[in-house]
Amino acid sequence: MTELKSTLTCPKCREASTETMPTNACRFFYDCPHCSEKLRPLAGDCCVFCSYGDVPCPPIQEARANGTPAKCC
Structure with a gap:
């Protein structure tokens, strides 16, 4: 089963936030809610x-589970 929640950790402030991942698109940008x-x-x-x-x-999770080459959105 594909997990749809991921906890992102900001490399600048080291704070973490749990977000829901989209299943139909990649998320290329994310603004840290703690330090911007x-x-x-x-x-x-x-x-x-x-x-x-x-x-x-999700696409990477599915590829790993199926043993197929990783192909993202």
């Missing part, structure tokens, strides 16, 4: 959930 830092995916990652979340985005 604009987060962007790290090189090689498809979205902010894959870079800063404790759970990767």
Whole structure:
């Protein structure tokens, strides 16, 4: 089963926020609600959930579960 919640940790202020991940689009930007830092995916990652979340985005989760190549939104 695909997890739709991920806790993002801001690399600037180290505060965490739990967010619901979209299932039909990638989230490329995220404004930290604690310090207003604009987060962007790290090189090689498809979205902010894959870079800063404790759970990767739904397409990556599904690819891992199926043993298929990772393909994001």
